[in-house]
Amino acid sequence: MDRWRVGIDTGGTFTDLVAVRGSALSSAKVPSTPPRYEQGVLDALAAAGIDLAETELVAHGTTVATNAVITGQVAPTALLTTAGFRDVLELRRHNRGDPFDIMWDPPAPIVPRRHRYEVRERLDYAGAIVEPLEEADVLAAVKSARAARITSFATCFLHSYENPDHELRARSLILEAMPEATVSCSCELLREPDEFERTSTTVINACLVPVVAGYLRSLERLLAAAGFRGRLAVMHSGGGLLSVESAARFPARLVTSGPAAGAMAAAGVAGSGSPAGGVTAAEGIARATGLDEVISLDIGGTSADIAVIRGGRARLVNEYSPQFGQVIRFPAVDLVTIGAGGGSIAWVDAGGLPHVGPQSAGAVPGPAAYLRGGTAATVTDANVVLGRLGGGFGLAGGVALDEGAATRAVEEFASRLGLTVAAAALGIVELVVDSMARSIRVVTVERGLDPRDFTLVAFGGAGPLLAAELAAALDMRRVVVPLAPGVTSALGCLHVDIAHDVAEAFIAPLSALGRDAVAARLGALAAQLHERLDLDGVAPDERRIELALDLRYVGQVKALTIPVTPEALAGDLAGTLLERFYEEYERQFHFATRDIPVETAALRARGLRPARRPTIPFVPGRSGAPTTERKVVTKAGELPTPVYARKELPVGTRLRGPAIAVQADSTTWVPPGWQAEVDALGNLVIERTSWEAP
Numbered sequence: 001m002d003r004w005r006v007g008i009d010t011g012g013t014f015t016d017l018v019a020v021r022g023s024a025l026s027s028a029k030v031p032s033t034p035p036r037y038e039q040g041v042l043d044a045l046a047a048a049g050i051d052l053a054e055t056e057l058v059a060h061g062t063t064v065a066t067n068a069v070i071t072g073q074v075a076p077t078a079l080l081t082t083a084g085f086r087d088v089l090e091l092r093r094h095n096r097g098d099p100f101d102i103m104w105d106p107p108a109p110i111v112p113r114r115h116r117y118e119v120r121e122r123l124d125y126a127g128a129i130v131e132p133l134e135e136a137d138v139l140a141a142v143k144s145a146r147a148a149r150i151t152s153f154a155t156c157f158l159h160s161y162e163n164p165d166h167e168l169r170a171r172s173l174i175l176e177a178m179p180e181a182t183v184s185c186s187c188e189l190l191r192e193p194d195e196f197e198r199t200s201t202t203v204i205n206a207c208l209v210p211v212v213a214g215y216l217r218s219l220e221r222l223l224a225a226a227g228f229r230g231r232l233a234v235m236h237s238g239g240g241l242l243s244v245e246s247a248a249r250f251p252a253r254l255v256t257s258g259p260a261a262g263a264m265a266a267a268g269v270a271g272s273g274s275p276a277g278g279v280t281a282a283e284g285i286a287r288a289t290g291l292d293e294v295i296s297l298d299i300g301g302t303s304a305d306i307a308v309i310r311g312g313r314a315r316l317v318n319e320y321s322p323q324f325g326q327v328i329r330f331p332a333v334d335l336v337t338i339g340a341g342g343g344s345i346a347w348v349d350a351g352g353l354p355h356v357g358p359q360s361a362g363a364v365p366g367p368a369a370y371l372r373g374g375t376a377a378t379v380t381d382a383n384v385v386l387g388r389l390g391g392g393f394g395l396a397g398g399v400a401l402d403e404g405a406a407t408r409a410v411e412e413f414a415s416r417l418g419l420t421v422a423a424a425a426l427g428i429v430e431l432v433v434d435s436m437a438r439s440i441r442v443v444t445v446e447r448g449l450d451p452r453d454f455t456l457v458a459f460g461g462a463g464p465l466l467a468a469e470l471a472a473a474l475d476m477r478r479v480v481v482p483l484a485p486g487v488t489s490a491l492g493c494l495h496v497d498i499a500h501d502v503a504e505a506f507i508a509p510l511s512a513l514g515r516d517a518v519a520a521r522l523g524a525l526a527a528q529l530h531e532r533l534d535l536d537g538v539a540p541d542e543r544r545i546e547l548a549l550d551l552r553y554v555g556q557v558k559a560l561t562i563p564v565t566p567e568a569l570a571g572d573l574a575g576t577l578l579e580r581f582y583e584e585y586e587r588q589f590h591f592a593t594r595d596i597p598v599e600t601a602a603l604r605a606r607g608l609r610p611a612r613r614p615t616i617p618f619v620p621g622r623s624g625a626p627t628t629e630r631k632v633v634t635k636a637g638e639l640p641t642p643v644y645a646r647k648e649l650p651v652g653t654r655l656r657g658p659a660i661a662v663q664a665d666s667t668t669w670v671p672p673g674w675q676a677e678v679d680a681l682g683n684l685v686i687e688r689t690s691w692e693a694p
Contacts, residue, residue, distance in 0.1 A: 003054050003230070007493035008041055009061040009258045013301025013343050013363045014461060015040035016490035016665070019050050023617055026050060027487050029461070029665045031399065032363045037064060038219040042226065052228035059493035061235035061258035064215045065208050065251050069322045072110075074207035075152045078145040079111045080138065080170055081199065082158040083118040088199045089325075097324040106325055110203055115150065117141035119157070119170065127162030138170045142177045153183045154206035156199045161191040161505050182209045189250065190329055191504035192602055194557075197319060200327040205252035212251035216244050231537075233498065237332035238316060239264040240499020240608070243536045253330050255322050258489055259298060259305035260333040263314050265492030266296035266307070266457045295440060295454045297470070298489060299463040301343040301380075302360040304436050306336045308443050308454070318503075318550075318561060318604075331501045331606070336443050340435045342380040342462040343367055346428045348416045356431040368409035369401040377413040381406035382428035383465060385421060387632035388669050391643065393662050395461070422633045433466055437473040448590055451476055459488035464668035468657075468686055472671070481676075481684040483618055486665025498609040500532045503602050510551065510581075510598045513574040521603050522547050522564065529607030538609040546608065550601040551581045553593075559601040560584050618682035621648035632658055634672060646684070653678045656689075 002022040009016045010032055017028045028047035033040040041060070045052065068074050081088065089109035098104045119141065120134035145153070153174050160167045164187030171183040184206035190198045220232060234247035237256040247254060294309035307314055319329040339358020343366065346356050356379065365373030367380040369390070383389040384406035395401065407421060414424030444451045451474045458467030464481045471479050482488050502525050506518075526545045533543055547569075550559035560581060568576040578598060585592040626642035633639075639658050646663040654677045655661060657670040661684060670676045673690030 003056040004050055005057045005059070005494055006045070006050060006055055007059045007061075007261075007490040007495075008044060009235075009261060009487075009489040009493060010037050010040055010063055011258060011300045011302065011489075012063060012067065012360065013341070013366070014486075015044045016487040017044035017048050017050075018484065018487050018491040018494065019048055019055075020494065021054075025617055027484060027490075027665065029395075029486050031366075034067075034363060036218075037062065038215060038222055041219060042222055045226070052223060052226045052230075055228060056230040057494075058223065058228070058230065058232045059235065059241055059496075060219075060232065061261045061489060061493050062215070062254065063258055065212055065254040065257065066322065068208060068211045069204065069255055069326065073211070074110065075210040076148065076150045077111050077115065077152045077154055077203060077207040078141060078148075078150045079116045079199070079203055079206075080119050080141050080153065080155045080157075081116065082122060083120050083137075085158060085195065085199075086113070086116045086118050088156075088196050089116070089203065092196055092325050107323065110207055110326065111154070115145065115148065117144065121157060121166050123157070123159040123163050123166065125159055125162070127159055129163070129165075133166045133169055135169075135173055138173045139177060142174055142181075146178060151178065151181045152206050152210055153181055154186075154199075154202045155183065156186040156202045158195070159193070160185075160187045161193060161198070164188070182206070182213075184209060189252070192329065193505050193507070194329070197327050197329045200325075201252055201329045204255075204326060204328055205250060208251035208254075209248065212254060213248040216248050220244060235261050235493050235496065236499070237320070237328075237330060238499060238501060239314060239333050240497050241493075241611075242498070242500070245535065246500070246532065250330075252328050255328060256305075256320070256332055256335055256337070259307075259335050259337060261492035261496065262298040262305060262459060262489035263296045263307035263309075263333045263335060263492075264496050265488055266294055266309055266314070266459075293454045294457050295444070295451065295476075297436070297440075297456055297458045297460075297463050297467060299436075299458070299460040299466060300341050301461060302339070302341045302362055303358075304338050304340045304439070304460075306338075306436070306439055306443060307333060308447075308449065309457075316561075331604075334443075336439045338435060338439050340379075340432050341460075342378065342383075342465075344379050344432060346377040346379075346382070346410075346413050346424075346431070348413070352417070354413075354417060354427060354431060356428055356435065366399075367406070369403070369406035370399055371402050371405055375409060375412075377406075377409040377424075377428065379428060379432050379462065379466075381409045382425040385410050385425040385633070386429070387630055387641070388465060388660060389667060391628070391630045393643075393667070426633065426635065429466070429469065433469050433473055436466070436470050440470075440474060447588075455480055457482070459485035459666075461486045461666050464661075464666050464684070466669070468669065468671050468674050471686075472673075472688070477688050479686040481666075481668050481686065483682040484663075484665055485668075486663075495611060497611050498533070498536055498538060500529050500607045501604065502528050503604040506549070506600050506603045508600050509554075510574055510578060510600055513577075513600065515569065515573045518549070518564075518573060518603070519569055522569075522605060525603060525605035526607070529605055533607050533609065536609070542609045544608045544610065546606040548604040548606075549577060550604065551577060551598055552601050553596045554599050555596070560588070561604060620651045620678075620682070621645075621653075622650060623648045624650055624653040626659075627662075630660075632660070634658065636672060639672065649678045651678050651680050651682075 122131035233241040236253040315334040343361040344357035367378040547564040552559035632641040661668040
């Protein structure tokens with residue numbers, strides 16, 4: 001008998017759930033419960049009516065690590081490093097967050113200088129011991145950290161990626177002296193030579209271990225108490241799932257956990273859908289509708305997450321920064337996240353200029369329309385005032401919308417600018433759309449891509465509400481809204497593989513690359529992955545190992561990751577890799593030279609267990625008639641607008657803007673000059689019919 005497989009994505013404002021059992025589907029969207037986000041998970045399960053005793057998998061995307069890093073609410077951490085390298089975190093890469101602001105100051109490192117301890121020890125570039133580890137320095141650091149009530153440690157010694165002995169001995173000394181401590185070693189996290197990136201990654205991991213491990217333990221206890229005996233897996237930034245044990249050990253991998261699920265769903269990694277069998281999340285959008293050039297737009301209550309999908313695949317990067325100076329070198333879906341969502345607060349600066357975000361009302365107190373204590377005008381309040389939200393329709397999770405409270409909040413904002421309430425509400429929406437448009441230009445125009453060549457895939461609770469106007473701002477012609485946009489990221493958690501990544505430095509001229517030596521080193525990495533997959537209980541016949549080499553021109557710091565196929569390993573490895581390097585360099589930078597030597601920088605391997613991908617049933621409606629009509633304020637004035645229940649729409653139904661399509665988890669706004677059509681998979685395909693401003 002089939003058992004439930006549950007995907008849950010916890011956001012700053014809402015917690016989303018999708019559960020699948022055979023052809024049965026259940027979903028829920030409930031308010032998040034900060035700071036005890038685990039309670040929101042239980043609330044979502046209860047709202048969806050899921051019997052945890054009949055559940056085999058809970059796949060969880062979480063913002064716990066994200067919020068901890070961004071807000072600085074991390075565990076106090078001590079850093080042990082080689083004598084002379086105490087200030088690596090402070091020096092960073094000598095770049096600036098704003099090169100044109102002479103008053104700009106970099107943020108303080110996560111670990112203050114007084115908690116960064118120098119240890120006498122030294123290895124050379126090949127890992128040979130130059131100076132043995134001075135154990136007394138380690139014990140002195142532990143004594144000082146204990147006095148400061150620090151129990152989380154990061155060790156990052158010079159060249160430990162070649163020889164981990166000193167770091168591992170230091171960990172043993174720390175745990176002997178302080179058994180309750182947690183220790184993150186760079187030799188286990190990142191076996192690459194870049195000193196700042198390695199130190200930053202290790203420190204972020206160390207300061208997150210108590211936060212994430214505590215959250216996951218609490219969640220496990222609550223689930224077990226409710227009868228859950230299945231497997232809990234956690235979404236990581238690289239678009240895969242980790243066991244709870246791995247997630248608690250490597251929490252730096254979770255910093256873009258939830259957004260990655262949505263981007264991977266939009267990329268089309270989840271299988272294929274069909275009109276008869278149903279649609280598989282946004283994957284049905286990208287692959288099943290024949291789209292492979294997509295901009296994924298996930299707008300929630302707190303933030304908007306944007307990713308570019310090319311050739312049907314989300315781009316992975318080997319490092320990213322949640323904030324300036326905080327580098328995490330782990331594979332991650334290439335995302336841009338901005339503080340722009342339904343709960344983003346509208347405010348006026350000292351110079352009288354209006355702004356929207358990045359501050360958010362979140363789940364508590366929420367927008368003014370929620371009647372939960374919020375009084376500041378938000379994007380949600382503006383949409384209520386404009387008539388796009390409300391009118392007898394609440395939000396998911398039983399959230400009612402009070403038009404009077406929203407109007408009062410927007411009116412107070414409008415009074416500071418000398419505007420009417422309607423003009424202020426339109427301005428709030430225009431400002432948040434402009435902010436998102438600028439971010440999309442960063443990942444398209446500034447990389448030589450034309451957004452007009454892409455389709456905008458919009459999801460999240462607020463994505464379909466703003467997508468058409470955002471597309472208009474970018475001169476894009478088409479928007480696709482998936483079948484269940486409000487819970488697409490949760491559904492994406494069920495569409496990703498178990499995935500582990502390992503890497504190590506390997507610097508050598510490509511021209512002198514030895515095929516046997518490379519095969520042996522890659523084989524050792526693959527063996528590490530098999531050990532991790534063993535811990536996850538993955539059967540040998542369910543595994544897939546992907547290998548790659550980082551290549552760069554001699555003299556460069558950054559490198560390109562080039563896949564290594566079995567055919568390449570069996571043939572002219574160096575020649576094959578060189579040609580693929582030139583092709584990828586040309587694709588990314590539009591120019592490649594053959595006059596500069598190429599070298600290897602690192603070896604990489606990824607171990608996967610492909611997911612058993614669910615099919616989401618689409619049952620077409622029987623009536624294309626609107627359920628009601630209301631007035632909506634647009635730039636052209638107040639217009640009568642039909643309101644449709646999306647679940648009642650048959651395939652082929654066309655909604656000519658202005659129109660509103662309402663469903664349990666989201667609301668879609670079709671402005672004047674746009675037309676939406678229900679396709680055979682249940683997606684709403686919105687296309688531009690007029691080039692006048694909506």
